[in-house]
Amino acid sequence: MNPRRHFLQKLAAAAIAFPLLPAEAHLSIEKQATETNDGPPLRVAIMGLGSYGTRVAEAMKDCKRARLTGVISGTPSKITSWQSKYNIPAKNCYNYENFDAIKDNPDIDAVYVITPNGLHHDQVIRVAKAGKHVICEKPMAVNAKEGQEMVDACKKANVKLLVGYRMHFEPKTLEIVRMRKDGELGKILFFQGLSGFTIGDPTQWRLNKQLAGGGAMMDIGIYSINGARYMIGEEPVWITAQETKTNPQKFKPGVDETIQFEMGFPGGAVASCLSTYNMNNLDRFFVNGDKGFGELQPATGYGPIKGKTNKGELTQPHTTHQTIQMDEMAAIILDGKQPIVPVDGEEGVRDLKIIDAIYQAVKTGKKVELK
Incomplete structure (x- = not known):
């Protein structure tokens, strides 16, 4: 070792x-x-x-x-x-x-x-x-x-x-994904992802660079990254990002407090996202197309998730996310079932490449192109 x-x-x-x-x-x-x-x-x-x-x-x-x-x-x-x-x-x-x-x-x-x-x-x-x-x-x-x-x-x-992408099995989330895939939202133009809360204990591992790998982006911002990808249905081709740090004592070097980031997609859609450990009441996804929209708020909490589309309120029943996740993962492993939204290691790497690019954009102040 x-x-x-x-x-x-x-x-x-x-x-x-x-x-x-x-x-x-x-x-x-x-x-x-x-x-x-x-x-x-x-x-x-x-x-x-x-x-x-x-x-x-x-x-x-x-x-x-x-x-x-x-x-x-x-x-x-x-x-x-x-x-x-x-x-x-x-x-x-x-x-x-x-x-x-x-x-x-x-x-x-x-x-x-x-x-x-x-x-x-x-x-x-x-x-x-x-x-x-x-x-x-x-x-x-x-x-x-x-x-x-x-x-x-x-x-x-x-x-x-x-x-452990539990939201990939959440019924209201999947209904908006279905609407987008079936063309009911039309051409996707915009996504907004707000992911944040006020973190507590300053000594916890999530605020330790070696153990966490970063700060809010690794823990909560990844939801907006992932959500933008499955709501828009494409992979981003460029990223810009800016970091704000108001408490350098709590958020040491390498541990991000708040990052605003934008992602551009090949079809022309743009995602505007916020990741933070310093604000509550931030758990919202909004995807807008030229024929309709989908909104989730709360979007990624443990539930129940609430949402609506241009057709009205989403009414799919709530089931404990981790229960659905583990049953679905059992079917993937044992039966070869293909999930609607991927949950494999390659999916994890895609998010990590974007996180790497966000940190690079913060550091350089420049737009980062993604292949």
């Missing part, structure tokens, strides 16, 4: 070793792993047992195709808690030093990596080398180079790499 990787692991307390917890009599995943009417389940281990990992685990209780069967963590007390809460046997519990042993565990088909961004690269590659499919939380990596290395490693290992 090179010094940077070692530093990141230490910084995240990710190399804490502990003995496997004793097996508890009668604790089995047999009930969880039984076949459903839709086919065999995807047996998933969650890596990183923080707040979002917990949200995913709770949502998976209602999944039809995905089952939580293992955990990977650097905190022994969390493993103990999850064992009893989710009926996970000790043989399916790992730490960050020994999780390569999942290679020999038939109870685990895939690992969902939900750790700080700066750790994704090495952890995903290790999971791939262990022969397991990977779901990685977004952003997939801290830059496009690392993201591409992750894609290449998973292809070499013949495992799938998916990214």
Whole structure:
């Protein structure tokens, strides 16, 4: 391991070793792993047992195709808690030093990596080398180079790499995508994406450059980048961006507070977006065509998503995003299902290339052309 990787692991307390917890009599995943009417389940281990990992685990209780069967963590007390809460046997519990042993565990088909961004690269590659499919939380990596290395490693290992783009399965979002694809919005002219909130604890990993890879852009701005792409249906060809920083004590060098950015698309559409860690009430997508429009507000929160189009209010029912996501990802991995909006590693790299270009535009003050 090179010094940077070692530093990141230490910084995240990710190399804490502990003995496997004793097996508890009668604790089995047999009930969880039984076949459903839709086919065999995807047996998933969650890596990183923080707040979002917990949200995913709770949502998976209602999944039809995905089952939580293992955990990977650097905190022994969390493993103990999850064992009893989710009926996970000790043989399916790992730490960050020994999780390569999942290679020999038939109870685990895939690992969902939900750790700080700066750790994704090495952890995903290790999971791939262990022969397991990977779901990685977004952003997939801290830059496009690392993201591409992750894609290449998973292809070499013949495992799938998916990214936690939960909005790609959200019904109201998909209805606007459908309208755009069917020509109901006409020629797309404009997109606006507002993504932001006021971040709290200044000591959290999201404000640490080494662990987060940046600031608000990596965490929340990526929603507007991704949303512009699937709402417009094209890839941007140029980018401009400007950064505003009002609190350099909280937002250290390399950790962006607020960035306004614009993207131009080959069909002539323009996207105007805002990413910030210093303003609340910013969660809105608006796409405008010469025949109609679509609006979501809130657009990317945990729900319920609300929206309307030129035809009226969107009324698709709300279901927990992570429940839909994990069932759909199980179908992608097990059945080869093709999602309406991609969630593969290549999709993750596309967003990372745009983030790289945004940071370059901020640094140079110039328009950045994208190939």
